[in-house]
Amino acid sequence: MSEILEMIASSLGKIYENHIYLIEKQVSERSIVFWFGVYFHEILQGTEYSEYDLDVEYNRNMREPKRTQHSEHSTYPDLILHKRGSNESNFLIIEFKPWWNPGNDSDLQKLQDFTNPDSEYKYEIGLSILIGLEMAKYTIIKKGEIKGEF
Numbered sequence: 001m002s003e004i005l006e007m008i009a010s011s012l013g014k015i016y017e018n019h020i021y022l023i024e025k026q027v028s029e030r031s032i033v034f035w036f037g038v039y040f041h042e043i044l045q046g047t048e049y050s051e052y053d054l055d056v057e058y059n060r061n062m063r064e065p066k067r068t069q070h071s072e073h074s075t076y077p078d079l080i081l082h083k084r085g086s087n088e089s090n091f092l093i094i095e096f097k098p099w100w101n102p103g104n105d106s107d108l109q110k111l112q113d114f115t116n117p118d119s120e121y122k123y124e125i126g127l128s129i130l131i132g133l134e135m136a137k138y139t140i141i142k143k144g145e146i147k148g149e150f
Contacts, residue, residue: 001125004049004092005138008127011039012136023131026100030057032131033078033096040079052081052091061087061120068113068121075110080123090114090123098131108139108146116144 015035016023022031037056044050057076059066062085065074078096083089093114095107111126113119126141140147 003047004125007040007043007047007049008094008129008138010043011036012129012131014039015131016135023098023133026098029078029096029098029101029131032098036096037079044081049081049091051083052089053084055080055082055084058082066121068110068119069116070109070113077110077114082123087121090121092125092127093121093123094127094129096129096131099133102130104128104130104139108141111141112144112146115141118144 015032019032019035021027022035033056037054041054044052044054056079058080059074059076061067066076067073068075077093079094080090081092093111095104095111097104097107107128111128114121115123115126124142128139128141130137137149139149
């Protein structure tokens with residue numbers, strides 16, 4: 001897990017280095033997630049994770065909308081690393097929150113639902129990333145439980 005977390009930290013570092021304007025000017029969270037996805041995809045190439053699909057706001061569970069125990073209606077994660085067309089290889093799910101919109105209780109619940117081993121999704125790792133003005137803070141979720149913050 002430390003390898004993937006290093007890749008995530010490197011991708012975030014590139015955002016702070018190249019796109020701090022987006023963070024300082026409170027531009028849409030989607031713009032930040034887009035650039036994170038670009039950098040993360042580049043870093044994943046040539047690694048064991050390059051066989052996965054990286055998707056932003058992917059709202060499908062095969063042909064149906066994604067739903068969880070606490071979300072009756074369609075839900076879409078900010079970013080996922082998975083293999084499309086199956087729930088057998090769901091690896092990483094990330095929810096982002098910028099500093100100007102810090103309430104992440106619903107994101108944490110969503111991540112707990114998606115990583116719950118009794119759910120149909122069974123993501124291995126959930127990550128809540130709070131984008132601060134100078135640095136990001138992470139909360140890790142595994143097997144439906146919050147494992148720690150850093």
